[in-house]
Structure formats: structure tokens, C-alpha cells
Amino acid sequence: MGADHYLVGTASLNFALSLALAGKADEADRAVARATKILEASMGKDHPDFDQVCEAEAVVLFRKTDLNGAAAILTATLARFARPDHPLLARVRVRARLVDARAEATTVKARATARMPP
Numbered sequence: 001m002g003a004d005h006y007l008v009g010t011a012s013l014n015f016a017l018s019l020a021l022a023g024k025a026d027e028a029d030r031a032v033a034r035a036t037k038i039l040e041a042s043m044g045k046d047h048p049d050f051d052q053v054c055e056a057e058a059v060v061l062f063r064k065t066d067l068n069g070a071a072a073i074l075t076a077t078l079a080r081f082a083r084p085d086h087p088l089l090a091r092v093r094v095r096a097r098l099v100d101a102r103a104e105a106t107t108v109k110a111r112a113t114a115r116m117p118p
Contacts, residue, residue, distance in 0.1 A: 012031050017032075020062075025060060026064075028060045029060050032057050035053060036057065051077050055077060059095070065106075067099055067103040067106065074092060077092050
């Protein structure tokens with residue numbers, strides 16, 4: 001098994017998610033970029049499992065508070081689901097709702113802060 005084997009890519013993807021959840025977003029960003037490169041080369045973007053890579057990229061962006069970037073990736077990922085029974089469809093829908101909710105909460109907080117006297 002070489003450094004470009006899909007199992008190495010999968011392990012890098014899992015590592016990236018662990019880093020993101022641990023609050024190490026910059027390290028997670030590098031790990032998900034490595035995983036994306038490996039998995040894109042080994043399976044191609046059209047493979048159904050590649051959507052997991054996109055989902056992981058969205059999680060990292062979400063943790064970096066790039067809500068627009070996360071929403072864009074999740075929207076594109078949802079659009080690629082050709083079948084309503086795709087195994088990741090429900091999970092990606094839930095993540096998309098979380099991103100929307102966090103974006104809305106951030107907007108409400110910013111508005112409330114702007115109205116507060118100094």
C-alpha cells in the first residue's frame with residue numbers, strides 16, 4: 001500500500017474530521033486537502049463515496065466559521081445526489097440545516113451586538 005492508496009486517503013479524511021472536532025481547524029484543513037487529493041485520484045469525483053470528502057470539507061469550513069463556504073459545498077453535494085436513497089443524503093441534509101441555523105444565529109447575534117450601547 002503506497003501513500004496514494006485510497007485507504008491512506010480515507011485515514012487522512014478521518015484524521016481531518018478528528019482535528020476539526022478537536023478545534024484544530026488549520027491542521028484539519030491541511031489533512032482534508034491531502035485526503036481530497038488522494039481520494040480524487042484513486043476514485044474520482046463521480047464516485048458516490050467522494051461525497052464523503054465533500055462533506056468533510058464542509059465540516060472543516062464550518063469549524064473555521066466559514067459558513068458560506070460550508071453551505072456552498074453542502075448545497076453542491078446535495079445537488080449531486082441523483083437518487084433519494086443515497087446513503088449519505090440524510091446526514092448531509094442534517095449538516096446543511098446545522099450550517100443554516102448557525103449562520104442565522106451568527107446574524108442575530110451580530111444584529112443584537114450592533115444595537116447595544118458601547
